[in-house]
Amino acid sequence: MSEETIPIDYVMEAASGPHFSGLRLDGRLSSPPSSSTSSPAHRYSVSSSFAQADANTPKQPFVIGVSGGTASGKTTVCDMIIQQLHDHRVVLVNQDSFYRGLTAEELERVHEYNFDHPDSFDTEQLVDCIEKLKSGQSYPVPIYDFKTHQRCVDSFRQVNASNVIILEGILVFHDQRVRNLMNMKIFVDTEPDVRLARRIRRDTVERGRDINSVLEQYAKFVKPAFDDFVLPSKKYADVIIPRGGENHVAIDLIVQHIHTKLGQHDLCKIYPNVTVIQSTFQIRGMHTLIRDQDISKHNFVFYSDRLIRLVVEHGLGHLPFTEKQVVTPTASVYTGVDFCKKLCGVSIIRSGESMENALRACCKGIKIGKILIHREGDNGMQLIYQKLPNDISERHVLLLDPVLATENTSNEIRGSVDCSYKQGG
């Protein structure tokens, strides 16, 4: 398929998923959907399911369950884990979102309703949600309102597939079907009196309750249900965190374990020539901007250019150097270094071609030493070196794979790569 016939939604969709394609052992790139399916509605569903079925998506996300009594600090712990996993795509799903909305009759007698009993949740729907996310599909998670005890009827939170799914809630270990979907189970263990104090403050400030109703509900439902359902499920936990969010040591250890499980380090072991540029929120922010369909052309070019420059600078740091002496304006001798090989940049637009064919097409006549492929992946920005046959050993080629939105912007991107090209020699 030629570049021109690739539907733009395919380009955007394929580009916004996790990218491991540079690492596939079979060396094939998936083909975009046929242009014969290009009526808007059809195109969307084809490209969407294509992205889901993309073999580049890691096989299974890592699912973490976080349970514990009310106000134990579950959400706080999840937020801390998410912060520390900044170089991975993480989504948080709250069991609270799956509370059943109350009927008019139940609403009238809300003080008699037990929100801490397992039956108050729609567990079928929760299982469906996690199964879909695990299989790489996005899911419309309901939005629950603790003040009205209802779900929003006309809106939901669209949660996308990610590398890490964190499921948090008082009873996420209660049902075996939910437990079976988890790779790691964490129980946040905080003293009951501390939890009650926090709950009183939170429910009066954030959930529109008065102190009497909080205390009454706690004694009538929350505490008995904690003893009957929450505490007994603690035995399923792999890790118990005493003191919740205060326990930085436990959270550091958990994050380290998740990193290992996600295989970032294995990746570098399998491909010794892979260099990962540490992702930062600034880098993710720029990738988010250039993927936004509403971004202006000017900003698209501006931010893509900044990302490309980061890769170029990083790539330059990998070039071999030799010692070089220069004379300064004050006539002293400064011993520094000089590049002894050169770097050039080639931008590759996603096409149906294999990376190797695309490379050959782009590098006609250039002698190539190493290839650096830039992709914004789950582990940050990856520079992937691949050795080419021995007869080509002069230059280093930098393949840049930004999201190229339109014919026009791709030309401008090529322009900006050319700048880097000059910069690199």
Ligand SMILES: Nc1ncnc2c1ncn2[C@@H]1O[C@H](COP(=O)(O)OP(=O)(O)O)[C@@H](O)[C@H]1O
């Ligand atoms: N270590 C802590 N010290 C003080 N307040 C905390 C701490 N952890 C959580 N909180 C507060 O307690 C309340 C409940 O915490 P949260 O993390 O939402 O618990 P959960 O998700 O288990 O209900 C929130 O208002 C939060 O700000």
Ligand SMILES: Nc1ccn([C@@H]2O[C@H](COP(=O)(O)O)[C@@H](O)[C@H]2O)c(=O)n1
């Ligand atoms: N309408 C509702 C729904 C739930 N609750 C209480 O929320 C608690 C669970 O949320 P945490 O953030 O504390 O884990 C649970 O103990 C329910 O009693 C409510 O009060 N009203």
